[in-house]
Amino acid sequence: MPLAHSDPISILIVEDREEDMKLIRLMLERSVFHQRYELDWAASFDEGLALMHGRKHDVGLFDYDLGTRNGLELLRDAISRGIEMPIIMLTGVESTMLDVKAMQLGAADYVSKLGLTGVQLERAIRYARRHYVIQAELRRTNQLLNSVLTSLPVIAGRIDGQGVVTEARGSGLEQVGLSGRRLMGLSALKCWPTYAAQIRSALAGGGGEFTCSVERDGQTRYFDNYVRFDVANGEGAIGFSVDVTARVLAENESRRHAHLLESVLQSLSVLAGRIDRSGLVVEAEGDGLSRYGLAPAALLGRPLWERFPQSRKAIVLALEGGSSSFALGSSRADDDWSVDFFVSFDVSQGEGATFMARDLTERRQLERQLLTVADEEQHRIGADLHDGLGQELTGLACLAVALRDRLRPVVPKESEQAELIARLASEATAKSRALAHGLSPVQLEVHGLVSALEDLVSQSERLHGIEGEFVLRGEAPEIDHFAAIHLYRISQEAIHNAVRHGRARRVKVALLSRPTRHRLIVLDDGEGFDCVDAPRGGAGHGLRLMNYRANMLGGSLTVWSVPGRGSRVYCEWSRPTSFPNENRKDSLSSSHCRVA
Numbered sequence: 001m002p003l004a005h006s007d008p009i010s011i012l013i014v015e016d017r018e019e020d021m022k023l024i025r026l027m028l029e030r031s032v033f034h035q036r037y038e039l040d041w042a043a044s045f046d047e048g049l050a051l052m053h054g055r056k057h058d059v060g061l062f063d064y065d066l067g068t069r070n071g072l073e074l075l076r077d078a079i080s081r082g083i084e085m086p087i088i089m090l091t092g093v094e095s096t097m098l099d100v101k102a103m104q105l106g107a108a109d110y111v112s113k114l115g116l117t118g119v120q121l122e123r124a125i126r127y128a129r130r131h132y133v134i135q136a137e138l139r140r141t142n143q144l145l146n147s148v149l150t151s152l153p154v155i156a157g158r159i160d161g162q163g164v165v166t167e168a169r170g171s172g173l174e175q176v177g178l179s180g181r182r183l184m185g186l187s188a189l190k191c192w193p194t195y196a197a198q199i200r201s202a203l204a205g206g207g208g209e210f211t212c213s214v215e216r217d218g219q220t221r222y223f224d225n226y227v228r229f230d231v232a233n234g235e236g237a238i239g240f241s242v243d244v245t246a247r248v249l250a251e252n253e254s255r256r257h258a259h260l261l262e263s264v265l266q267s268l269s270v271l272a273g274r275i276d277r278s279g280l281v282v283e284a285e286g287d288g289l290s291r292y293g294l295a296p297a298a299l300l301g302r303p304l305w306e307r308f309p310q311s312r313k314a315i316v317l318a319l320e321g322g323s324s325s326f327a328l329g330s331s332r333a334d335d336d337w338s339v340d341f342f343v344s345f346d347v348s349q350g351e352g353a354t355f356m357a358r359d360l361t362e363r364r365q366l367e368r369q370l371l372t373v374a375d376e377e378q379h380r381i382g383a384d385l386h387d388g389l390g391q392e393l394t395g396l397a398c399l400a401v402a403l404r405d406r407l408r409p410v411v412p413k414e415s416e417q418a419e420l421i422a423r424l425a426s427e428a429t430a431k432s433r434a435l436a437h438g439l440s441p442v443q444l445e446v447h448g449l450v451s452a453l454e455d456l457v458s459q460s461e462r463l464h465g466i467e468g469e470f471v472l473r474g475e476a477p478e479i480d481h482f483a484a485i486h487l488y489r490i491s492q493e494a495i496h497n498a499v500r501h502g503r504a505r506r507v508k509v510a511l512l513s514r515p516t517r518h519r520l521i522v523l524d525d526g527e528g529f530d531c532v533d534a535p536r537g538g539a540g541h542g543l544r545l546m547n548y549r550a551n552m553l554g555g556s557l558t559v560w561s562v563p564g565r566g567s568r569v570y571c572e573w574s575r576p577t578s579f580p581n582e583n584r585k586d587s588l589s590s591s592h593c594r595v596a
Contacts, residue, residue, distance in 0.1 A: 086132035153243030269359035474513035502526020
């Protein structure tokens with residue numbers, strides 16, 4: 001015996017004859033399928049409308065004859081009002097015309113009450129419910145398909161077994177100036193001969209895919225096309241096209257960028273690559289720097305800082321989400337080169353970093369020559385001050401003293417004026433000599449960097465009226481005259497900025513020397529400044545020049561300053577180290593400005 005369904009089926013009966021309603025109730029109460037039913041009875045057209053809106057039912061049983069109105073009108077009204085349930089039309093006579101008309105209006109079934117049995121009625125109800133579910137699913141599918149075809153840039157179509165277009169729809173047709181009506185009856189094989197092989201494959205039971213382009217109003221649109229055998233009809237084929245113009249244009253743009261980058265890497269002395277989050281070089285392109293030991297193959301699969309330890313600080317900063325730069329190079333006479341690296345967090349990947357390196361050897365050599373010319377010009381001006389103006393001021397002071405001695409016995413008051421002239425001339429002589437020493441540090445050439453820095457501090461005390469101190473810790477570093485000039489000028493510029501811009505009263509210069517690392521420090525008790533908003537004008541130019549001189553040494557310049565707490569300038573450099581497995585020298589330079 002079949003088991004009863006747990007959920008009852010709710011049925012709305014619209015029947016103006018009570019005896020017919022009771023008969024229907026009796027048949028359903030004696031269900032052979034052991035199904036439970038809940039019945040609502042409406043004895044008229046208006047009562048039926050009221051019950052349909054007052055409660056949701058699973059099935060509707062509408063009698064055709066409802067007095068002045070009929071069941072077809074009630075069916076039409078229910079559908080127009082959006083009532084969702086399958087409706088079975090009941091009639092007391094067999095009528096093919098009524099059957100067809102009811103089905104056209106949307107009835108799930110048409111049943112004659114003449115000779116109707118309970119089994120027939122229950123089967124009609126079961127069929128109506130299943131049919132309604134299927135139809136509802138088809139309606140939802142059609143609504144989705146219509147929405148896709150009308151809202152998205154797509155085309156759907158069908159061709160018969162000969163390749164003739166029998167149907168074509170979709171808003172994508174409008175974008176290429178076509179319509180389904182214009183395509184109907186045309187041969188797809190003749191319209192798109194380039195893709196005839198894919199179409200024939202689909203007609204033979206397979207399928208194909210291809211991308212085509214369409215020109216309209218000077219613009220090109222691209223479509224991805226998919227064609228498959230029409231399994232539902234057993235012949236022909238169905239096709240679907242999607243407008244992929246945006247994707248194709250983006251891919252073309254990406255290819256153009258890739259070609260541009262490839263051209264740059266092949267034509268210029270540059271190197272580009274990518275570093276993963278652990279610091280390993282995972283990509284490297286460009287052979288323009290291979291002559292300096294920076295070939296892509298030599299960098300791949302290794303941390304960049306393993307080959308160049310000085311780069312670790314900049315790379316770590318980039319891996320943490322920032323960006324930085326550093327320079328590698330050598331200033332030896334037989335191996336003079338310079339390469340700048342720029343490293344930045346890889347935003348596209350969300351981790352790791354990218355780097356770009358370029359050859360600045362010629363530029364650095366030219367800058368070095370210009371700086372040398374400037375230093376030589378300062379040396380010449382210092383010599384002129386010392387040998388020209390300084391000697392003349394000394395002679396003037398001597399003449400003023402002699403004049404004072406002659407006037408003192410005769411006119412004592414006039415001799416006082418001569419003594420004042422002599423004193424001012426002597427002071428001017430001392431200042432000119434101090435300026436000459438600054439412009440042309442004789443001590444640097446004769447006695448080396450340490451003696452020159454001691455003399456610089458002493459001259460600064462006399463020239464600016466400040467309290468100065470020089471400290472040497474460790475042995476004096478062994479450097480050539482070129483490097484000594486840069487360190488001297490860095491110290492000189494730092495003292496100048498401290499006195500002129502920071503109004504410092506005390507300045508300390510320290511030279512700390514270690515076996516592999518050296519540091520020059522200039523400290524002052526001036527007003528300081530905000531490193532985030534770096535000073536403009538003279539002080540800003542001075543900082544840039546100091547940084548450049550540090551770069552020329554292959555070193556780094558760090559400036560620490562806080563408003564009201566003075567400034568500290570650190571210049572660090574190390575003895576060059578060899579490239580792995582090569583007889584080259586490398587160094588690193590960078591600049592930083594920190595705020596405590």
